Amino acid sequence: MTGTPVGYRFGPGMGWVARLFIATGALWVVAIVLWLAAGGRAEFTTAQAPWSWRVLVPAWTALAGIILALGGCVVFARQMFGAVLGRLEQRGFLDSPDERARGGRPRR
Numbered sequence: 107m108t109g110t111p112v113g114y115r116f117g118p119g120m121g122w123v124a125r126l127f128i129a130t131g132a133l134w135v136v137a138i139v140l141w142l143a144a145g146g147r148a149e150f151t152t153a154q155a156p157w158s159w160r161v162l163v164p165a166w167t168a169l170a171g172i173i174l175a176l177g178g179c180v181v182f183a184r185q186m187f188g189a190v191l192g193r194l195e196q197r198g199f200l201d202s203p204d205e206r207a208r209g210g211r212p213r214r
Contacts, residue, residue: 119185126178133171140164 141147141164150161 137167
């Protein structure tokens with residue numbers, strides 16, 4: 107090894123992870139504001155079905171936020187696995203016999 111450490115190389119998907127989680131947070135804020143300010147909580151606790159938009163819109167907005175969060179988790183996992191596999195491909199999993207004979211590579 108030449109002394110330059112090999113870092114993880116993430117693809118452009120990590121930007122998507124951030125965007126998806128920011129969108130998730132925004133959707134959940136909208137859902138909470140609609141739930142509390144528009145009277146969805148009060149209508150839901152009275153148990154008068156069928157519910158109006160005051161209950162349904164915050165519920166669907168929160169569900170969309172959950173779906174975006176799951177998508178962000180999937181993209182994050184793909185990026186992590188890709189980075190780990192790329193590092194293993196470049197450096198290998200175990201020390202080669204040549205590196206062990208020279209005293210091995212320095213531990214970080």
